[in-house]
Each structure stands twice: as C-alpha cells, then as structure tokens.
Amino acid sequence: MKLANQLDYLGTETAFAVSAAAAAWQAKGNKVYPFHLGDINLPTPGNIVEAMKKAIVDGYTGYCPGAGIPELRDVLAHDVGTKRGLSYNADNVAIQPGGKPVISKFIATVMNPGDEVLYPNPGYPIYESQIEYQGGIAVPYGYKETKTGFSLDMEAIKHAITPKTRALIYNNFQNPNSAESSPEEMAELAALCIKHDLWVLSDEAYFEIQYSGSPQSIVSLPGMQERSIILYTCSKRFAMTGWRLGAAIGPKSVIDIISKFNTNIESCTTHFIQRSMLEAIEGDTAGPAQILAELKRRRDASVEGLNAIDGISIQAPNSTFYLFPNVTQITQRKGFLDVNQLMEGALRETDVSFCTRNHFGRAVEGEKEHYLRLAYSGISVEDINEGMAKLKIYFES
DSSP states (O other), X not given: OOOOGGGGGOOOOTHHHHHHHHHHHHHTTOOOEEOSSOOOOSOXXXXXXXXXXXXXXXXXXXXXXXXXXXXXXXXXXXXXHHHHTXXXXXXGXXXXXXXXXXXXXXXXXXXXXXXXXXXXXXXXXXXXXHHHHTTOEEEEEOEEEETTEEEEOHHHHHHHOXXXXXXXXXXXXXXXXXXXXXXXXXXXXHHHHHHTXXXXXXXXXXXXXXXXXXXXXXXXXXXXGGGEEEEEESXXXXXXXXXXXXXXXXXXXXXXXXXXXXXXXXXXXXXXXXXXXXXXXXXXXXXXXXXXXXXXXXXXXXXXXXXXXXXXXXXXXXXSSXXXXXXXXXXXXXXXXXXXXXXXXXXXXXXXXXXXXXXXXXXXXXXXXXXXXXXXXXXXXXXXXXXHHHHHHHHHO
C-alpha cells in the first residue's frame, strides 16, 4: 500500500546513525570513545529525582492541562523572563515533552506551504526536516570561520531574504559549531528580522551552558519579544536528556496555538515530570553548577587534545559542549575525498566515534572545508585523554 508522498521530505537526526555504528563496533568487543552524541552521562541532580518520585507517590500520574500545569508555567515564565530582562506570565508558556516538539509546532503555526524559512546550516537537522515536511522551502544560511570561532554569514542572510520569507530560526550557542553572537551581530540580525517582519524561533537549548559571563538572548532586544518564540529545554541544564521536558515561550497568540497542538498530539506532558521541573528550577542549584564544572573540565581536556594534533587549531568555545574543528588538512593528508571517510577510518583504527559536518544539514553551495563535530558531554576526562592520544596517531599518520 502507498504511503504519504510528503514522507519523502521527512529527514532524521543523523547523529543517531553514527551512534548505531558505534554501538555495533562496541558489540564486537571494542572499546568506544563516544564523542558522537550530545547526550550527558552525568546523573540528574538528586533533588530532582526525589521530587519526581514524590510526585508519583502523591498521585500525579494522570492527565493534566495540555499547556502544562499552571504552577510550572508561572515558575518558568518568571525564570526565563528574569534571566532575559523580559516580562512573561503563564499565558506565554506551553510545556512540551522535550525541546524538539517546539520546532515542528512553531513551523506549523507560522508557516504556510510554499513559504520560505531561513535556518542555520550546519545546524540541528530537524529544522530542515520539519520545514520541508510541512511544505515549506528551507533556505540555509551559514557561518564564517574566524580566529576565535564562528560568526554568522550576515551577507548571506541578507541576500537570502525574499518576499516569501516567513520566519528565521536562530540558534545562538550553536549546535554543532558553538557559535556565539557578539552584541553587534545579534543586534544586526534582530534589525533584519524587524525590517522584514519575520517570525523568529530562538533555539536556546544551550542558554545555561556558559562557562563564563552571562548569556544573551535576541528576544531581549527591542522589537523582538512580540515576534519570537523561545525553545527551552531541561535536557542540558539539568542533565535530563531522557526525561523529555521543555517549553515554548512567547506571544500568547502563538502559545495558544502551540497548546492546541499539544492537545492534538500528546494530550499533555507527563504530569509527575512537570512536578519535578518545579524542583529543578526552584530547588538546589548545586547540581547544575557541578554539571557545568565537569563539562568545563571535559572541554579543556578535549581542546588540549585537539590542539596537540598536527593540522588542527581550535579555540575553547564559551558555550555548549561541542567542538567543531577544521580537519581539511588532515583529510587531504590521508587522501580522503569525503570527511565521512575520516570518521569511518577513525572508528575502525582508534575506536573514537564522532560526527562530521555532513550530519548537520545539506552542505551549502560553495563549501570546501571539512569539519568534525565532537561532543564531550558523554565521555570522561580520562577517556577523552585516551581517545585524543589515539586520534593524534591516526590523524598524523
């Protein structure tokens, strides 16, 4: 029997394919050094776990409002608003089973079939997947590599905007390249969005994964709050990747529609997990601080290991838990035409597993450089050091 034609446009999160290859390699008796998946192998803070257990014992195991329990919506509105210098209330919050559902529901709310949506590329592949699956035209914009990291290709963004452009997806503190906009760059992007009357999805999954200073949100800039939806998730901040808990935060007119999607798709987000999120936000901050400190240790070890390899030079990013080194010289030295050959060879020869630029959206026209993405969130410092030593031998041979 024939399936829907639109399925041809539905992509996937290709990092999971790399994870499957690593699992298969490990099943053969090999030790794997897992730099491939942005999961966190640190425990969820104990106070959050205990709050979840108590909520189950107390009977919070049934249905709850589709938009989320009012107490959590109030607390999250205050927490997110305070940290961004904005005023939100419960009407501006729709709780979600993770951050990812915000992407599809935002697109379904603001985009008509045939509309264009700008999205970062390389970037989280679900952006591209959902735009095209829902009948839109996915228009990529890229980044420029600098001595200190990556910056938006602002000229490319300006030229990509047309009368058909409906929305722009912006992922500051970016996956996969950890790009962090300067205040000037963020202001320039905001001005473009206002000038062309664009909706904005501000994916702030890594907002709290900052190793120094205070994070900034484009939504805080004048004229942006009324046109922007914040994608919020507990996954990174509280090491709750498998709990599946997040939120959409923005103008009531959009949040009301997203809440209606909740009712149509999930009915509601798991009640007792929402109760645990109250403790996560209002409770002991020691757990998240310890998570961040350990991620910083891993970042420093990973950066040191990469910079010890001939042909790689990378700055320590101030956000996320990803590194995106340029390996063009290494790929050429080993005689590979495609960076995925380097990835496959590394797993086979060194047991080190990582993703490449190819796993984060279709290559933008004119791209010539080769990049890897290494996530250090799911691997210990000891294993980072061991894995990097093996990579050095392989990459330099």
